[in-house]
Amino acid sequence: MYDKGKVLIGLAIFLVLALSVVGYNMTTGDHKKPEPEKPKGYTACVKDTDYMRSSHMVLLNEWRDEVIREGKRGKITTAQGIVVEKSLQNGCMHCHTSKEKFCDTCHVYASVQPYCWDCHLAPVEPTDGKEAQ
Amino acid sequence: MDNRRRKFLKLAGLTAAAGVAVPMLGSRAQAVSGHGAAPAAHGNDGHEAAPTGVRQGLVIDSGKFHDNPGLAEKCQKVCHDYHNVPKFPNSKDEIKWIWTDKFPNVFPDHSHYKKDARLSAMNILALCNHCDNPPCVRACPTGATFKNSDGVVMMDFHRCIGCRFCMAACPYGARSFNWRSPRGSENGKPFIKNYNQEFPSRMRGVVEKCSLCSWRTKQGKDPLCVEEANKGVEGAMVFGDLNDPHSEISQILRQRFTIQRKPSLGTKPSIFYII
Amino acid sequence: MVDKVLKGNGLYWGWLTLLLMIMGAGAIAYLVQFNYGLGATGMSRDVTWGIYISQFTFLVGVAAGGLMLVLPYYLHDYKSFGRITLLGEFMAIAAVIMCLMFIIADLGQPMRAMNVILHPSPNSMLFYDMIVLNGYLFLNVLCGFVVLSSEYRGIKYPNWVKPFIYLSIPWAISIHTVTAFLYCGLPGRHFWLTAVLAPRFLASAFAAGPALLLVIALIMKRTANFDVGQTAKDKLVTIIGYAAIINFFLLGCEVFVGYYSNIPGHMHTLDYLFFGLVDHSTGVMHNNLVPFMRASVAMGILGIIMLFIARRQKSDAMLATSCILIFVAFWIDKGLGLVLGGFVPTPMEHIVEYVPTVVELTVTAGVWSTGFFILTLLYKLVVAVKRDSEANLKVS
Numbered sequence: 001m002y003d004k005g006k007v008l009i010g011l012a013i014f015l016v017l018a019l020s021v022v023g024y025n026m027t028t029g030d031h032k033k034p035e036p037e038k039p040k041g042y043t044a045c046v047k048d049t050d051y052m053r054s055s056h057m058v059l060l061n062e063w064r065d066e067v068i069r070e071g072k073r074g075k076i077t078t079a080q081g082i083v084v085e086k087s088l089q090n091g092c093m094h095c096h097t098s099k100e101k102f103c104d105t106c107h108v109y110a111s112v113q114p115y116c117w118d119c120h121l122a123p124v125e126p127t128d129g130k131e132a133q
Numbered sequence: 134m135d136n137r138r139r140k141f142l143k144l145a146g147l148t149a150a151a152g153v154a155v156p157m158l159g160s161r162a163q164a165v166s167g168h169g170a171a172p173a174a175h176g177n178d179g180h181e182a183a184p185t186g187v188r189q190g191l192v193i194d195s196g197k198f199h200d201n202p203g204l205a206e207k208c209q210k211v212c213h214d215y216h217n218v219p220k221f222p223n224s225k226d227e228i229k230w231i232w233t234d235k236f237p238n239v240f241p242d243h244s245h246y247k248k249d250a251r252l253s254a255m256n257i258l259a260l261c262n263h264c265d266n267p268p269c270v271r272a273c274p275t276g277a278t279f280k281n282s283d284g285v286v287m288m289d290f291h292r293c294i295g296c297r298f299c300m301a302a303c304p305y306g307a308r309s310f311n312w313r314s315p316r317g318s319e320n321g322k323p324f325i326k327n328y329n330q331e332f333p334s335r336m337r338g339v340v341e342k343c344s345l346c347s348w349r350t351k352q353g354k355d356p357l358c359v360e361e362a363n364k365g366v367e368g369a370m371v372f373g374d375l376n377d378p379h380s381e382i383s384q385i386l387r388q389r390f391t392i393q394r395k396p397s398l399g400t401k402p403s404i405f406y407i408i
Numbered sequence: 409m410v411d412k413v414l415k416g417n418g419l420y421w422g423w424l425t426l427l428l429m430i431m432g433a434g435a436i437a438y439l440v441q442f443n444y445g446l447g448a449t450g451m452s453r454d455v456t457w458g459i460y461i462s463q464f465t466f467l468v469g470v471a472a473g474g475l476m477l478v479l480p481y482y483l484h485d486y487k488s489f490g491r492i493t494l495l496g497e498f499m500a501i502a503a504v505i506m507c508l509m510f511i512i513a514d515l516g517q518p519m520r521a522m523n524v525i526l527h528p529s530p531n532s533m534l535f536y537d538m539i540v541l542n543g544y545l546f547l548n549v550l551c552g553f554v555v556l557s558s559e560y561r562g563i564k565y566p567n568w569v570k571p572f573i574y575l576s577i578p579w580a581i582s583i584h585t586v587t588a589f590l591y592c593g594l595p596g597r598h599f600w601l602t603a604v605l606a607p608r609f610l611a612s613a614f615a616a617g618p619a620l621l622l623v624i625a626l627i628m629k630r631t632a633n634f635d636v637g638q639t640a641k642d643k644l645v646t647i648i649g650y651a652a653i654i655n656f657f658l659l660g661c662e663v664f665v666g667y668y669s670n671i672p673g674h675m676h677t678l679d680y681l682f683f684g685l686v687d688h689s690t691g692v693m694h695n696n697l698v699p700f701m702r703a704s705v706a707m708g709i710l711g712i713i714m715l716f717i718a719r720r721q722k723s724d725a726m727l728a729t730s731c732i733l734i735f736v737a738f739w740i741d742k743g744l745g746l747v748l749g750g751f752v753p754t755p756m757e758h759i760v761e762y763v764p765t766v767v768e769l770t771v772t773a774g775v776w777s778t779g780f781f782i783l784t785l786l787y788k789l790v791v792a793v794k795r796d797s798e799a800n801l802k803v804s
Contacts, residue, residue, distance in 0.1 A: 295516015
């Protein structure tokens, strides 16, 4: 290999630069765990909390394929006895009435930008009289 | 062919065993279906294949729409309002699920230059034909458009890559593309005036079209346009299962002379017209 | 070996800089389109494919045309093509890359392009187009570079690459056949619904591809002092000339079937392209493409005549002119008329015309520049390696 030394030095510099971002966040970053606001008066979702926290997007994709492709539009009943439509807009968001206080809390923290809301309509957020029209 | 015949015989046997078939109607259905099962002699002259499963379709009574001006527009409005179909100022961006056009435009194969005055003046409702043999589904490279178990040609907006092959393949001009974001606005006028919170909008870069209100028909309701049309004139549109010989739509199709759009292409549309 | 592209004169660097500037403009225009949506182009609900897909179609032809330079050398051991075979393979690489870029530029949701692999749909011709185009790119990159690096080291190319070379020959036919099948399998688009579409695509490709190559070869003779040789040029004239004649023969067949059968659907688009068509619901005459299509036929025929005269008179200037005429004629025919004409009239028998926007044209220019940029680098490499290896041969 030509210029072995130079290549190794270059690689080292690259590694330091790449890792410095992680290091910066570890030492100075704000790690307050996001606290999404759960709907009041409800005790159970369609699946247990751990599953929903880690895999809600998988469930949404499954629902989408079942509803659109297989025509399985049957509803789901939660442990609490609440009947839920297999739908983000007409199911999830009926209990989780605020996208900002629920979805966005974690998504902003984790810097993920799902494209759900490019098409689906989020529930109208209460304006608190700030933007009264 | 053998396979289809066997399937048909099985189905006919099942029907008989269930004791649903009135002898008269049963033999009639057999005659009609038997005809469809041997299409070779007739070429693709619009005969239907042997009935397997559900195949939802429509009969549109164009005369009733002609006698009730404004009814077609009401059907369009109720559809486009519910499904958050945007309205763009530039016609090149146009999106439509259901619309009207003149008879020679909707039925170029059935038109000639000695039309009577009624036919010349007639505006015909046009929408996706939910073909039994849809060229758009054949063309789609991702399965974003497909035929569901009700025989309805559906769109999965999540999967569409926006190649517009389906639009080139559709011989009925039933498909629209989101050339720009439907959520936007121009000169302070939003493209979607009032959002229906129960239905999504679309994003730019995907194709959309009529879904025969599959979300409603699963609950046993008629599609929105059918409901609206029948509010104006009873029987202006009839929705139902074309493969069920006892459905209202099958009975109408047995009694009335109907035509389809461009039957010579072999797409087997599920929308029938009484002129 | 690759470092050869870094040595060049002022003209070379100037040309690359110019291409880079156009590529930059194209990239900016694409960003505009990406942010606004495909509405930034002139395409509409009724003319759903525009200049991107028509360029793609034409360039698949250019890529397939490379075959005509590869086949005689490898299959018939035609030694006079020794200097242009690699040029043909590398032209195919540049052309296929342009094709892929035009497809991406045409997608409404380019970020989801991988859905074609994630949800493979063997019923769709686009699925096969993806396979044959990427396969052809792979084959040409592999064969081209193995053969070139062997030459660089002064040895004959290894035997293991031979099956790939032979495979690339039918593969070239497949890319343009599948591209024709994208169009000719659609019901209700009468202009495309013809069994001679794939043969016509191949005929025009076997003329346009080698014509472009011959022009470039003549330019390189002046700028790089790289002569492909009189025998190779004469042979190319035969290939281009006959392929162009077959294309016009097939076009004549289309015209006969349309007008003699007198079936309106078969005449509408030909009318629209060559004479103009009246929209019966509005009474307006539409004839945007008529001057282009007429010029295309005239240039094509003139090009064929000049081509054979140029060979007889051994005139490079005339040869270049005739090749440019044929290339432009077929570019108009396939790169404009075929795709745009197919959408007229619409399924509802209206006439909607398409005019590309500045954004669209800039993106198109950017993609073409990228293609020429790649082509320039590859040809620079070929010329440098060839010159070295031939000099070594003379010394030894």
